[in-house]
Amino acid sequence: MQTVSDLPEIDFGAADYLAAPLPVLADYAARFKLGRSRRGVEIFDYDLCRDTILSRSFGTGHPRLMQVLGLPEGPALAYKRNSISFHDRGETRRRLRVPLTRLMGPEGSERFRTDIRHVVQQTFAEIPRDRPVDLITALCDRIPSRVYCYWIDAPMADAEFVSRTSHIVQQVHTRDPQTTQEVVAGFERLLDYVDDRVAAARKAPGDSLLSDLIRATDAGHLTEDELRNWIVKLAEANTDNSSHQIAIAVIELASRPDVWAALGADPSLVPQALREVMRYHPRSLSTSRETLEDVVLDGVLIPKGQAVFPNIGAAHWNPNFFPDPERFDIHRPDRPAHLNFGGGIFSCIGRYAVTIEIEEVITHMVTHHPGLRLTASAFSHSPMFTSVSRLEAVLDG
Numbered sequence: 001m002q003t004v005s006d007l008p009e010i011d012f013g014a015a016d017y018l019a020a021p022l023p024v025l026a027d028y029a030a031r032f033k034l035g036r037s038r039r040g041v042e043i044f045d046y047d048l049c050r051d052t053i054l055s056r057s058f059g060t061g062h063p064r065l066m067q068v069l070g071l072p073e074g075p076a077l078a079y080k081r082n083s084i085s086f087h088d089r090g091e092t093r094r095r096l097r098v099p100l101t102r103l104m105g106p107e108g109s110e111r112f113r114t115d116i117r118h119v120v121q122q123t124f125a126e127i128p129r130d131r132p133v134d135l136i137t138a139l140c141d142r143i144p145s146r147v148y149c150y151w152i153d154a155p156m157a158d159a160e161f162v163s164r165t166s167h168i169v170q171q172v173h174t175r176d177p178q179t180t181q182e183v184v185a186g187f188e189r190l191l192d193y194v195d196d197r198v199a200a201a202r203k204a205p206g207d208s209l210l211s212d213l214i215r216a217t218d219a220g221h222l223t224e225d226e227l228r229n230w231i232v233k234l235a236e237a238n239t240d241n242s243s244h245q246i247a248i249a250v251i252e253l254a255s256r257p258d259v260w261a262a263l264g265a266d267p268s269l270v271p272q273a274l275r276e277v278m279r280y281h282p283r284s285l286s287t288s289r290e291t292l293e294d295v296v297l298d299g300v301l302i303p304k305g306q307a308v309f310p311n312i313g314a315a316h317w318n319p320n321f322f323p324d325p326e327r328f329d330i331h332r333p334d335r336p337a338h339l340n341f342g343g344g345i346f347s348c349i350g351r352y353a354v355t356i357e358i359e360e361v362i363t364h365m366v367t368h369h370p371g372l373r374l375t376a377s378a379f380s381h382s383p384m385f386t387s388v389s390r391l392e393a394v395l396d397g
């Protein structure tokens, strides 16, 4: 039987990967189902990725990530240890997720749509229309952080702090210990902020997501500490990922005039266009797991405790599952599903809410700014993420 050391070695620092990661991942996927990189075992095959994401033999990769970063004892590590991310399959993980999956499932999230639309309209009203604007700060960061403020009943003015801090703490996924100090300070500020917001919502309960979670806590479904950890987790996971995925969607759609015009003519195509954006250029190029026992994958023995990365980018560009993967086609069938939000008991809690956010942003843009002109855009890619480092446009180009 083969072992991990027999696997082909992948270098995510190679110039060809950095220049055009998805074609390079497609090439790996065409040749290998599995590989190894500096961070661990890489899974390139769509079925194996999905199976690994769902399998009971794989648990959370977060504790190892904190070790790699060398997070010191203190409030940030204590938060991480007690948050959802550190819990493997089992009763605690299931119990912790229930109130959130109820409130933020497809129907729960749908009730945010009107307010999300309002946030989108308000945000566009503040953007000059006749000159190039940095849409990362003016739009992509503002939408999810303002929606978060609405969820926790905070003044919209707090959105800038929320988005800045989310970008800082999400640096954990760089696996770079040089970021640790900044990340720890970011978490400490976020913890203090959330304590203040929970105290304020307790004094004046309303119909916000936070008030709903406080009621779930008072009913005994969460402890006070678990409530606080969830509100921190929603800030941590929310703005950074959502901002980049909004920016990716704007670039991929607005840079294709025929697609942009088709969406303007028929906005009901927006949801399927976004599915294709998330397949073609996902924010999540991989997710992480760790083997809970010895596992055999495609004839390779993966020992217990091994870091494993279902490579979502490679899976999405596998021609056996997505014919002509380099072709951007908003009319692809919706199966197989994209893996941008992971899956199973670890799946993204915010996937329905953020999908609504991006739908509302794109629908607003194609209907109010059909002549939008991109003036500058740039991506950067790590093994974990697609990021947008530049996005400028004239709304009424």
Ligand code: HEM
Residues within 6 Å of the ligand: 053, 084, 085, 097, 233, 234, 237, 238, 239, 241, 242, 245, 283, 284, 286, 287, 288, 340, 341, 342, 343, 344, 345, 346, 347, 348, 349, 350, 351, 353, 354
């Ligand atoms: C487009 C934006 C987003 C992307 C691409 C994204 C992607 C992901 C992925 C890949 C995972 C790991 C899933 C797995 O390994 O199976 C995840 C987990 C998670 N996401 Fe998201 N996410 C996004 C936005 C959000 C938002 C808006 C929220 C909250 C409001 C959120 C909350 C979470 C939470 C709490 C988890 C951890 C779930 C758990 O461990 O049980 N995410 N997300």
